[in-house]
Amino acid sequence: MKNIISNINKAFDHRVRLGIMSVLMVNEYADFTSLKELLGVTDGNIASHIKALEKVGYVKVEKSFIDRKPNTRYSATKSGRNDFQKHIAAIENLLNQTQSKQ
Amino acid sequence: MKNIISNINKAFDHRVRLGIMSVLMVNEYADFTSLKELLGVTDGNIASHIKALEKVGYVKVEKSFIDRKPNTRYSATKSGRNDFQKHIAAIENLLNQTQSKQ
């Protein structure tokens, strides 16, 4: 390991994206509005964070119609789940190091 | 609590600043070069992150001369330590929620 933060994943390095992933680890699927409300951010804001996670292949978007109404649901991909676990471990390492030496 | 990420502190919401604080929790003091090397970032980059933490009162800068050479050392303030602990707790809450429900 080059340095103490090298295992921290840039893609998850924002509280909104951390929140999105946390929700998608717990729930198989989540829709736009649920994510927005759970995290307390605006439409445009959550959309851009979802898009960022989609771009790196961590979140999958499925669009369909329910009762002729458009429905979009989001889920975490396999690699999203994997890399998020690693990210958590990296943060915990960093913090454990911190706390144990106090 | 309004939403699941409301206790996550924006000031610490970047891996470099997370790293700086972790180092300063463990070590009473750290100098510019140590921080830079531990975190593997460029001069300008670490300088701006330190400045951001200084601006919100979480990091204190002390400049002095040792053997007529300028020496700058950084330390975490009381509120920096306090708020960092809270931030850690907030992240852990978010992640525990995640992990326990899987």
Next chain:
DNA sequence: TATTTTACTTTGTATCTCAAAGTACTTTAA
């Protein structure tokens, strides 16, 4: 005395974040 190194600071661009406005419907009300 010249050159290199150390320890930062300044600067400018590139990237990111965010909310407001826009779009494309569906639902409700008149």
Next chain:
DNA sequence: TTAAAGTACTTTGAGATACAAAGTAAAATA
């Protein structure tokens, strides 16, 4: 049946942030 309001996003653009390169000044080294 047409207008107004609501829902579920997407687009846009400005402001904030991150970053590396270049700059500076003093000290060490040759």
